[in-house]
Amino acid sequence: MEQDLIKPPVELRYAEELSALKAADTGRRPENWKLSPKAVRTFILGGTVTLPDGQKRDISRKFYGNDALVERCIITLAGNRGLMLVGEPGTAKTMLSELLSAAICGRSTNTVQGTAGTTEDMIKYSWNYALLLSKGPCREALVPAPLLIGMEEGIFARFEEITRTPAEIQDSLISVMSDQILNIPELGDAGLVFARPGFNIIGTANTRDKGVNEMSGALKRRFNFETVSPVRDVKLEKEIILREANDLAKAGHIDCPIDRDVAELLAVTYHELREGQSAEGTKVEKPAAVMSTAEAVSVYFQTLCHAWYYGNGTMELPVLTENLLGAVCKENRDDLERLRSYFNTAVKQKSTREGGIWEAYFKTAAYLK
Ligand SMILES: Nc1ncnc2c1ncn2[C@@H]1O[C@H](COP(=O)(O)OP(=O)(O)O)[C@@H](O)[C@H]1O
Numbered sequence: 001m002e003q004d005l006i007k008p009p010v011e012l013r014y015a016e017e018l019s020a021l022k023a024a025d026t027g028r029r030p031e032n033w034k035l036s037p038k039a040v041r042t043f044i045l046g047g048t049v050t051l052p053d054g055q056k057r058d059i060s061r062k063f064y065g066n067d068a069l070v071e072r073c074i075i076t077l078a079g080n081r082g083l084m085l086v087g088e089p090g091t092a093k094t095m096l097s098e099l100l101s102a103a104i105c106g107r108s109t110n111t112v113q114g115t116a117g118t119t120e121d122m123i124k125y126s127w128n129y130a131l132l133l134s135k136g137p138c139r140e141a142l143v144p145a146p147l148l149i150g151m152e153e154g155i156f157a158r159f160e161e162i163t164r165t166p167a168e169i170q171d172s173l174i175s176v177m178s179d180q181i182l183n184i185p186e187l188g189d190a191g192l193v194f195a196r197p198g199f200n201i202i203g204t205a206n207t208r209d210k211g212v213n214e215m216s217g218a219l220k221r222r223f224n225f226e227t228v229s230p231v232r233d234v235k236l237e238k239e240i241i242l243r244e245a246n247d248l249a250k251a252g253h254i255d256c257p258i259d260r261d262v263a264e265l266l267a268v269t270y271h272e273l274r275e276g277q278s279a280e281g282t283k284v285e286k287p288a289a290v291m292s293t294a295e296a297v298s299v300y301f302q303t304l305c306h307a308w309y310y311g312n313g314t315m316e317l318p319v320l321t322e323n324l325l326g327a328v329c330k331e332n333r334d335d336l337e338r339l340r341s342y343f344n345t346a347v348k349q350k351s352t353r354e355g356g357i358w359e360a361y362f363k364t365a366a367y368l369k
């Protein structure tokens, strides 16, 4: 089944790892959790487990950068508090919330996507109007949405980009989070739904959207907040780019060699533009655009696709630079100047000092127009 999907959900993609973790799991488990907090941690941060027959099984690392944060997230959830992951776009908030849900509940897809148009029906429940008209308000006519599904099944409901949703809609979570009860008045006495153990909410919010629909204080108090920061280690960022591009290439049946040097160029470029400083200590003007690892992955993968469909299978630097230009300068024309100036200072310096691929990279500055 996995081969037939563009992006299989985490629980399918890592089904083997999850069953190995389950078989090897001897840790304490909160009620209704599929895995113990220790095994959840191993699933996300990687490690080796010993199966009951004595065999060892490696578990891959999926989230890089802040192990303590992952542990705190798991503890928050084990303690029945809501978890809110906040941070810049592309810092793996969504990925982390999917990993947590898949490991703890076996399901990462019980999700509300927050938008300006999100309504209470999309969060709680709605009705099948044909049944409602023929039978009146009854359980059969009820169409549960992620919050109700989570409460009844004892699993997580994920709320993506919660601050894009109007504040009064966000606030519909408050009573459920404090009382663990959802009232469906149309069903009369049968309308009280009590949450089963294992139910919880993981929200994500982008700090760039802050102020769009600020969360109310009352709702904030019901969540533990964790701030996810961009990866600040160039080597790690390079590994993430390579790993993700490799997965994307596999999924797209693109059989090009993955170029490690190009991943390094890109990781360094993203890192230096994000930090506002080159490794050599030169000041770099930061673009207004978000310089996220996720964007770096997409620039790399686009360049790989170009090599596969139009080229001879080798990644080309002019194409890389053009893709970089598209990614960095999509919102703000001033960013073009900043990118040019980055090439003319930091990249130029590396070109003179190290030559090789940096020299070739510097020559592609001509494509920045
Ligand atoms: N710390 C990290 N560890 C692993 N992958 C990361 C990390 N930061 C970013 N990524 C990459 O960025 C991608 C996008 O992350 P996503 O979860 O969509 O971000 P967000 O929801 O914060 O905008 C991830 O799928 C992953 O490839």
Ligand SMILES: [Mg+2]
Binding pocket: 093, 094, 095, 160, 204
């Ligand atoms: Mg996200």
